[in-house]
Amino acid sequence: MTWIEKARKALSNGSVIVLAGRCIIHYEGRAASKLGEGERLVIIKKDRSILVHRPTGHEPVNWQPKKSKIEFGEEDDAKIIRATRGNELLKIYFLEEPEVVVFDLLDDAEFEMYASEAEMKEAVLLEPNLVEDGFTPFQEERRAGRVGRVDVFGIDREGKLTVVELKRKSANEEDVNQLRRYLEVLGQEFGRKPRAILAAPSVTRTAASLLKTSGIDFKCLTPKTCMEVLRKKRGLDFHV
Amino acid sequence: MTWIEKARKALSNGSVIVLAGRCIIHYEGRAASKLGEGERLVIIKKDRSILVHRPTGHEPVNWQPKKSKIEFGEEDDAKIIRATRGNELLKIYFLEEPEVVVFDLLDDAEFEMYASEAEMKEAVLLEPNLVEDGFTPFQEERRAGRVGRVDVFGIDREGKLTVVELKRKSANEEDVNQLRRYLEVLGQEFGRKPRAILAAPSVTRTAASLLKTSGIDFKCLTPKTCMEVLRKKRGLDFHV
């Protein structure tokens, strides 16, 4: 089987292709670049994204994002890969037949960035000042009726019952509405609505105005900060 | 040879290693991340940078930049790669022995972004106003004695003999000194020193003051601008 047949078959199979060999590379699109003769790795993924990696440097020297049009061909002695996307062209000339390695990869896992919300909660329980000076959380979990779970429940410096909602990403309108539903349930349970704090890295503009009209406070809290606290409190050992 | 022996040998040889297999990935450092079971490609380059690529998405899901400490090991049944850099840790657990493919890649080529100096010259000859309004270059090449080749030679709007030196990067003191040597040679050849223009994207502070004392003019000219001119003049066809 020729390198072209192998590559085409792998691409239609949804495999990941790694090609290695001496090549010259041209890119022209938003910018333009040339890379003279040298040996590189070319990686073509199943979403038809393509990467050219030199033997050093963590970033690809050239690339094309997913949904590129990938074509294999030959001109004279050169083995050619063309990857086009809109008016952007990446062209790889292999001076000899490249080594072609095909990988069949299945990967459905979810990627979790930073601390999870669970770890943000752990950080707040270890260091409640992250939320507000003088805040004292209850350590046990608390349910808000059947609506859902309250992230952190406690008492602020003035002794007022306080609910804290944690978000890993920028809080949007929906997040604030969810918190408001919790507050209604808790208000019925306790006779009066508790104080509420939304702790998140940021809020969207619409969420911010909804917070204001709802009388909910906002505290800027990032997963990164939480992680640093966890590390300090738990020591520097990586619990992995 | 076990996968570890293979990988260690390849790394000490300065080869590029591609590993493929079912794995779990943990990262902890400036931030933290977890990635559950799935099949991925791991690429270790000879500068000891490491990339983890899922079968889709043009960006690595996890990585570590060059000069990381790369360690291979086994714990129970898991095959492990640890990549540490400062207080950042990337840990890859292969659930089965990974497929290991080793590539010996030599690559000394220079990466040229946008236009090369030759193409900048071509652009200036096609569109002399890039250097200065009313500038008229001679099309033929010109040597500056045995010191070197003059980039562009011509006559400015006042009819004054003018030498243009092109640089694709920020011009430094050395570049200005080289131009001054050309000017001396040309001055002897023509009886008086021609006017000189240094055209480059920018100049360093020291080079700028040397330009001033040398009476050499500076024109900001980027390879990008030249590329756009070339494209406009030559048409949109990719001449690759």
Place this chain on the structure above:
DNA sequence: ACTTTTATTTCGCCG
């Protein structure tokens, strides 16, 4: 060595 700027940035969210 440190700081600032750039990028074919990419990625996410908002309007």
Place this chain on the structure above:
DNA sequence: CGGCGAAGTAAAAGT
């Protein structure tokens, strides 16, 4: 779809 901001940004350029 354009615009704005953040990124484990990384890498280059200037100081």
